[in-house]
Amino acid sequence: SQKIEQNSEALNIQEGKTATLTCNYTNYSPAxxxxxxxxxxxxxxxxxxxxxxxxxxxxxxxxxxxxxxxxQSLFHITASQPADSATYxxxxxxxxxxxLNFGKGTSLLVTP
Amino acid sequence: xxxxxxxxRHKITKRGQNVTFRCDPISEHNRLYWYRQxxxxxxxxxxxxxxxxxLEKSRLLSDRFSAERPKGSFSTLExxxxxxxxxxxxxxxxxxxxxxxxxYFGPGTRLTVL
Numbered sequence: 001s002q003k004i005e006q007n008s009e010a011l012n013i014q015e016g017k018t019a020t021l022t023c024n025y026t027n028y029s030p031a032x033x034x035x036x037x038x039x040x041x042x043x044x045x046x047x048x049x050x051x052x053x054x055x056x057x058x059x060x061x062x063x064x065x066x067x068x069x070x071x072q073s074l075f076h077i078t079a080s081q082p083a084d085s086a087t088y089x090x091x092x093x094x095x096x097x098x099x100l101n102f103g104k105g106t107s108l109l110v111t112p
Numbered sequence: 113x114x115x116x117x118x119x120x121r122h123k124i125t126k127r128g129q130n131v132t133f134r135c136d137p138i139s140e141h142n143r144l145y146w147y148r149q150x151x152x153x154x155x156x157x158x159x160x161x162x163x164x165x166x167l168e169k170s171r172l173l174s175d176r177f178s179a180e181r182p183k184g185s186f187s188t189l190e191x192x193x194x195x196x197x198x199x200x201x202x203x204x205x206x207x208x209x210x211x212x213x214x215x216y217f218g219p220g221t222r223l224t225v226l
Contacts, residue, residue: 004154034214043203043217044155045114089154093213098168099145100213102154 002027004103006090012109013080021075021106023090033066033073036089038105044089048075080110114138116218118204124224125194132190133221135204144187145215146179147203148172155203161187162209194225 005024013019023033032051036044050057050066050073057064063076077084087105094101115138125131137144142163147155158177160168163184173179176194181187191198201222205215 032213036217041220041222043114043116043205043220046214046216049214091154094157096168097213098160098162099147099157100155100215101157104152104154 002092002095002101004028004090004092004101006088006103007106008104010107010109012111015081015110015112017080019077019080019084019108019110021088021090021108023073023075023103025071025090025092028071028092030068030092032093033064034091034100035062035064035073035075036091036102038087038089044102047088077108080108082110082112084108085110114216114218116204116206116216118202118218118221120221121219122222122224124226126226127194127196129194130190130192131194131223132188133202133204133223135187135189135206135218137186137204137206138216141206141208141216142184143207143209143215144181145205145207146187146189147205149201149203149220150199158189191223194223196225199223199225 003026034049035047038044065074089105090103091100117136144161146158149155161181176192179189201220203220204218207215
């Protein structure tokens with residue numbers, strides 16, 4: 001069956017450091033992979049999409065890598081800030097291609 | 113604010129009652145999705161509309177669940193004979209047809225079944 005695995009434990013880092021979150025998947029051949037941010041009690045917010053033919057994508061302090069051989073994506077936040085504290089979700093399209101399957105998310109806490 | 117609105121934001125009901133949630137999408141978005149999310153989990157896909165046509169339903173969507181999207185605009189999700197296991201956040205997301213499936217989520221409706 002298709003699985004998306006993200007670090008189950010919360011990630012605590014100090015302000016200014018780089019946060020790295022991992023998303024691993026099995027039994028997928030995705031055309032793209034997406035990352036979302038979710039704050040408590042709110043809906044997810046789209047951050048970045050990376051396609052299968054792209055190795056890396058950047059947006060401001062965010063960087064995503066996508067290794068289809070390892071079946072892994074890494075999500076980096078550089079110069080992290082307390083405002084970056086949230087849960088980050090990795091998502092891949094379901095078999096039919098109509099909707100998304102999400103990982104459980106990784107909780108990030110950035111302390112001053 | 114993504115432009116997707118959901119009402120109500122919170123709903124408390126007794127087991128066995130029926131509930132209905134509404135989602136108003138971004139106006140130019142023809143795709144609409146419903147997801148369910150429980151604590152500590154990512155959103156789980158329930159159903160998908162393209163315009164007014166319901167094109168896919170997850171096996172999670174039992175017979176007690178029904179969704180509509182009349183005229184391809186707003187959508188409603190109804191749960192009949194609610195059970196305590198239905199307690200969750202119900203999320204609506206919208207998007208446009210295209211090469212990718214970026215989705216814009218509403219704030220969700222938190223359902224508590226007593």
